[in-house]
Structures are given as C-alpha cells and as structure tokens.
Amino acid sequence: MAASEPYNEEVRALFENPFHAGDLQGVYPETLTADVSESEHGARLVLYAGIDDGKIAEIRFRAFACPHLVAAAEVVCREAEGGKLSELPTIKANELMERLSVPVGKTGRMLLIEDAVEKLHAQSGCAG
Amino acid sequence: MAASEPYNEEVRALFENPFHAGDLQGVYPETLTADVSESEHGARLVLYAGIDDGKIAEIRFRAFACPHLVAAAEVVCREAEGGKLSELPTIKANELMERLSVPVGKTGRMLLIEDAVEKLHAQSGCAG
C-alpha cells in the first residue's frame, strides 16, 4: 500500500521551487562539475560549482531523479552556496533522508548526494 | 442458493389448512391404516381410512414431514374422500410433485404418498 503522504511539506516546496536547478550564471576562477548516476532506477545528478577563493560562489544542479533526490539536491545547494568547499562533506545522506522523510527504499538513490559532493571535493584538490 | 420461493401458493394453503390432518371422526364398518416412513429424513406418513361399502367415507392423515409432503397428503385425502378405494392407486407422486412444485431432491420422500396409498389398497383386499 502507498504511504498516505509520500512527500513532506519541505520536499514539495523544494521540488516546486528548485532555485538552484540549471546552469551556473556567473563566471568563476574555477568551475567544478560532479556527475554521478545510479543504474537501478537510472537516476542521475550533476552538481556545478563556481569556486572563488576556496568558497562556493555559486552552485547549481541538474537531476534526472525522483522528487526526493531533487529536493535533497536543492537543500545541498542552498546550504553550500557561499560556504567553504572544504566544509561540504559534512552533508550526510541519512541526515537529509530524515529531514525530508525519504522512504528507506530510496537509500541507494539518496547516496548519490554524498557521491556528488565527494566528487566535487575530490576535484578541488583539498580532499583527504 | 435457496430457490427464491420454495412453496407455491397451493402448498401454503394446504399446509395452513390441512383439514384432513388428525384422527377419524366417525365409526365405520372397516378402518384401514397405512403407516409408511423413510429413513433418510425420518419422514413418516400415516393414512387412516374409514371404509363403508367400498367407499372411503372418511380419510385422515398424520405426518411427520416437510410442508410438501403434508400438502400432498392433504391433496390425496381431499381427492380420495368420498371416492372408491379401488380408484386410489391412480394418484401418482410425480403428478403431485409437478402440481405442488416439489423440488426434485424430495422425490424419495414424496414416494411415501404412493407407498401409503398402495398399503391402504393392499389391506382392503382389492389389490392386484
């Protein structure tokens, strides 16, 4: 049986207004891209980050994904933008899942968030 | 599933007013009794006939029986009374069953009618 309400308020709001969906608007000293995907459901998430002085000046995402993953990507972007790239890895999929009431069946898909962030991080040269 | 209406009008009327149920009221030169029964459903039918000059002056029945058999017994009594004992055997169970819309499942029980009449007949000494 379907859960009575599959999307919580926050997921709906984020999904309807994914301000960070799309391409980078500015031009930055450094631009990073993390493109990750998952074969089972064909989900794909791409993060684009404009980096200036170790900071994430602008971050955008594109997703071929369910509303939960879209919402999670938007959360990550909202929280990351303006912050330090080095602080990004603290974002954990399980925390996001709790906040967004994501069904456990989607755990595999939601790990794409961690993967993408890690990829950005690795590219920045500050990993480890 | 139950047949929508198990008893036709005539069965209901006969069952409600079995004028011939009970004991003989008169005293006759000859009194015959036919007592027949059927083991499967425990049905039993007794015919009592007061015979005078070869005629059935009075006939009564007693029955431990379903409404169809009761009705059939009443029909037989109504038709037999006043008639000749020798004409009785023309009453056939299958004709009664049709007239009274008796379900075929009750055929065995309804044959008691024929048996009882036959027994009366045999006792009167005019059988064969």
Next chain:
Amino acid sequence: MSQDLVYLDYAATTPIDLRVVEAMQECLTGDGAFANPASIHIAGRRAAAIVDSAREQLAELLDARPERLIWTSGATESDNLAIRGAATARAHRGKHLITMPTEHKAVADTFRALAREGFEVTWLSPDDNGLLSTELLADAIRDETQLVSVMHVNNETGVIQDICAIGELCRSRGVLFHTDAAQSVGKLEVDLRNLPVDLLSLTAHKFYGPQGIGALYIADRPQCSVLPIMFGGAQEKRLRPGTLPVHLIVGAGVAASLAGDEREVDLAHVAALRDRLWAGIAAIPGLTRNGREADCYPGILNVSVAGVEGESLLLGMEPVCVASGSACNSTSGEPSYVLRSLGRSDADAQSAVRFSFGKLTTEDDIDTAIERYRRSVEHCRSMSPVT
C-alpha cells in the same frame, strides 16, 4: 427495521448499522475516497489514508497492532488463508493438524481439502456440552503437529470455547493456534494483547458491518508464517492480492468502532431478550435447549422440540425468520453435526431452531417469535403421528 418480517437470524448476517451505511455512502461519493489505495496519486493516497484509519479502528477493537490485520473478503477467505496458508508454510516441519468436527464449514472443509492433499487431520469431538477438553487436546498434540484450529463462538449454538486455555496449551507445545472468531468479534471481548491466539478470522457482516469484507489477524511472532492462497499483487503484505474495496473497509472500520463502544450494552440487551424468549417457550413439552446457558453467547438460543419436523416448523413460524441449524447448512437438509455432538438424536437435531438476535431486536419481536413458535409447534404436533 421491518414492517412484515421479524428477523431473528443475526448469526447468519446482521442488518447493517445505519451509521455504517452513512460512512460507506460518504466514501462512495466522496472526493477521491473511492480510488485505488495502491495508487500513488492524491486520490489514491486519500483512499489509503481511509483504509489505514479503518484498520486502526478494527485494531483498536481487538487490541492488536493495525499492521497485523489483513483485509479479506470475509471469514471464509480468512479461514482458508489462515489454515491452508499456515499448514503449507509449516509443512516442512510436519503435516499433522488438529481441529473439531463442530467447526464452521469454512474451517472444516479447508481441513478436509488439506487431508486429501496429504496432511493428517485429527478431529477432536467436543464433550456433551459442546466444549473441547484441553486434556483431549493435550493428548492429541504430537511432535509433528503444526496447527490447531478451534472456533471461538459456535455459529449454531453459541457455545463459547475457552480459547485462552486452548491457545496457552498450543503455545506451550509450539503449535500455531487459529480461531474462527466470526461469531464473537464485535459481540464478546476479544483482546488480542492478552489472548494467546496466532491467527484469527473475522467478518464484518456479523457485527453490523457490510457483507463482503473480513480480516485475518496474524500475530507478530516468527512462527506465524502464512503462505498466500491467491496471487497477483503486493496488496496486504503480499498475502492477499486485489484492489482494496475502500467503502467496505470503511464500513468494517466504523462497525468495529461502534462495536467497541456499544458491545457491553448490546450484550446486556441480547441477554435480556434471550431470557424473555426462553421464558416464553421453556414450558413447551419436549423442548430441549441446545447448549448450556452458562456456556453460550446470549445472542443465540438454539432449541429442539420432540416430534416436530423442522422444515414444517419453520414454515409455520413465518414471517419470523430463524435458521434451522447453521444458515450455511440450511439448503442441504442434513441434520446438524454440532447438535448431534451435543447428544441430540437426528430427529431432535432436525427440529432445531436457532433464534439469534441483536441490537435492533425488540421485545415485540421476541414476543411475536414466542407466539409463532408455540403456534407452529402446536400445528405440527396436531398433524404428527409421533405423539
């Protein structure tokens, strides 16, 4: 309820409570409430929420957790699913099963079918009062025994089995215990937090809910595995496929909730009616009561009367509607096994009349029934050769 009928066959099916009808009506015509609860769109989710809350209402009546209840089409299906499902799930451990010949056909015939398929079934007869002796049961349980099925309230006589003692015995011996509670749920207390029952069948139309909806309770114990008997979808924990009938489930939920609120009052009401009825007919010569008062659910009074043919007796009672033995046997004409096991002769058993009544039954109904019964017995006796 009726102008021309006196309906005293509540054990076959009860009239539906008008508050239940109203809730069903709302669901049928409500906005999206009719949808398939398995659909993920808004309408489907509304329907699913309605189904969930009905499940909670039923769970509350039984003091069970909602997720332990599986919706079915009625107690017949619940019985089939519980018994065949548990027997086949545990067949690798052993193929011995125990039940009673006084069970409802939905139970007895399922065991008969399993017996034809290679299971061994022990049929334990009740004592003279219709009760199962736990000593008899204890002796019958063997290492290979996997399932015991004993009904809560008998549908013909109202005899109440001690399912608590039976369940405890089963649990102590590692055997699953199923009970057909079609005649007790909503009428007597059935508290699954305290009862050691593994599987329990029920049906809504026996407690003022709609026909066509029932449930199977499956205890949350690792032993309680059940295999499906029908296939075709993920509904009801993959145990029972098919689109959930939302309005029926709503009806069952409301009926359960009303039963919880009104059970005590109803019970006192039927007990008073039963006493009135008994007082009105007890003096009829040759009358026997089938089932001791102390052992019986008071909404059923079953009596036999010597020397009277059952079918004629019933016709003579019209327009009072009563059953001769179980409604399910009514068209077969066989004398009731349940009554014979109480020591009744075939002749007595076939004259048995089951009066069963409930919350809509009035004292007037009972008085009419008394009058008609007396009259019909007299009428039949006046024709009877057995004096």
Next chain:
Amino acid sequence: MSQDLVYLDYAATTPIDLRVVEAMQECLTGDGAFANPASIHIAGRRAAAIVDSAREQLAELLDARPERLIWTSGATESDNLAIRGAATARAHRGKHLITMPTEHKAVADTFRALAREGFEVTWLSPDDNGLLSTELLADAIRDETQLVSVMHVNNETGVIQDICAIGELCRSRGVLFHTDAAQSVGKLEVDLRNLPVDLLSLTAHKFYGPQGIGALYIADRPQCSVLPIMFGGAQEKRLRPGTLPVHLIVGAGVAASLAGDEREVDLAHVAALRDRLWAGIAAIPGLTRNGREADCYPGILNVSVAGVEGESLLLGMEPVCVASGSACNSTSGEPSYVLRSLGRSDADAQSAVRFSFGKLTTEDDIDTAIERYRRSVEHCRSMSPVT
C-alpha cells in the same frame, strides 16, 4: 465529481455511478434484502431473488446464461480461480499452460505460482504493437497444453487482443481459453454467445460498480471443469464459498445494466476525450504514444516522454491523478514490462503516464491534464541533465 482533483485513473478504478450507489443503499436498508441468500426463510429468499436478478443483469450484458456466472470478490480472485482451478482440474491430462508476460499480475503471478508447483508455463511475448500473433500461439500449443490465458484489454496501454481468433484457435486444438476481461467488460462489447471463450474474469469497479465484487464466467462445456481454490460451503455451485454480499451484487447488476445501455455513448465520449488529449500533447518533443490508436480501447492513452523522470513528472502534474504504468505496479517502482515489450527503453518506460478516463470526465478535465502535463514535462526538463 471533485472540486480539487482531476481524476484520470479510471483504469485503476472508476468512480461509482450514483444510480448504483442508490440501488446498493436501498438493498442495505431494505426490508430483509440484506439477509443471507442461502437462508431459507423469507428474508433469505428475498435476498436470493435480488441476487438472481443481478446475475441476470450481468448475464444480459455478456449475452451469457446467468447460471454460468460465479460471483467472486473481484477479477483477481476470478483469475486465480479460473487459472488454478482449470489447471488443477485438467492436470491429469497434461501440465502445459500458455500465457503472456504482459498479463495483469493476477494472471501472471498465478501462472508463476503454478510453475513453482510443477506446471510448465510458456510465456509468449507480444509483437511490437503489443499483440499476440496467432501463429506464435499455434506453434506453442502442444498435446499436453490444457489452458491458454490472454487478456482482452491491457490495463496499461489499452491494447485489445483478438480474443475471438485466439479462442477459435484454442477451441480447434482442444485447449481451454481464459481471458481476463477486467478492462473490457462494460466498456467494449463482450458477447459470450459468439466469443469462443471458456473462462472470463471481470470486476465491477472497472465499470462504475462497487469495489470488492467480480465474477467468473464458465462456459457450459464439459471441458470447462474448474476446481475450487477456497472451501467452506455450497454457495456459487460449490466453487466459491462464503456469504454472498448482497449489496455488492446488486451494485454489480445495476452497473452491468447501465453499461449495457450506455456503452456506445460512453465509448464515443472517451474516444473524443482521448483525441482531445492527444491533440493537446502530441507536439511535445520526445513524446511517444504507447500502443497504436487503432489497437487500443479509447479510454486509455499511455505516453512516454524522453529525458523525464516518472515520479517527478507525476508530482508535477498534481492535482491531476494519473498512473505511471499499471496502478498495481505503482508502488514497486519497476519499469513496466508491458511498455518494454512495446520496444520502450527502461528510461522511456519509467516516464510513462497512463491517462484513463470515462463517463464523468469532462473536456475541462482533459484541458487541465494537458496543461499540467506540459508544465510538468517542462519543469522536469528544466532540471534535467539529459538534454
């Protein structure tokens, strides 16, 4: 019907016709109409008469004899009974069965269960248009083949199989033919006097009747023996036990009778809506229609759209209620086998939306759906990395 919802999921379940609700209501509250039709008293006989006339109404819709119809709890149960019942009844002659992977789960899962129990099942794939080739079927039938099951109208795409040709082939080869007609009865003509069908499943809630009631048609041929899958009483020719749910049967009967009267008008109505819908979305780039127009029941329009994720697409369409593939698969998230068999990629299949509509659907509903669908596709594409 609704203020806030646009319900376009008629293939999952239809709203109930208010005339059906009225008839059910009358039955629920009527004098004795609620009784158990198996009871021999007056109330029972009234209920039995009501059941009989509903059976006649359904029989008339199908041009079948009433006594060839068995009431069940829905098409799922009918499918299980037909397939398992016929397969087991004929197992002594042979254990080879034929069906298609594009069948509804109630059929496919029943065959899977039989396969686990030692039957051999051949799964025939449809051609690129979703149709079964009779040559393929002719080649698959062997001496041991006992049963072929092919659905009439597919629940995901609306594709209509030529059950007349399939049935004739089966009959010429001495094989039983079952068809799941859950999606066609009451919507397309199903004339069993002319169709060579041995077993046919249907369910009332797909044609404006209540949920929880269906039927199985069994042709009057000596070959058509079916064994029961549930046990417990003489109801429904000993094939399907349980108290008959009178109000549901009344509802099914009235729904059948209305369908007979209104089918042609409804068909024209849905065809016009389908054309309007298609005209409104056909120009969306990357859109594919699943199922050729000429092959499909016009109350279903199934489309895929490239580069769009299905679940997000549906959320973006709210409050328009549509299904992604079969409603029964909606919670599993698996891409639809039916669509893949039409040649769609997994990505296309998962983006599929099934619009299905019926007699209460208005042009406004369709226009809202067009607008929402276009908007949602755009929204999803604006986020998509697949451009």
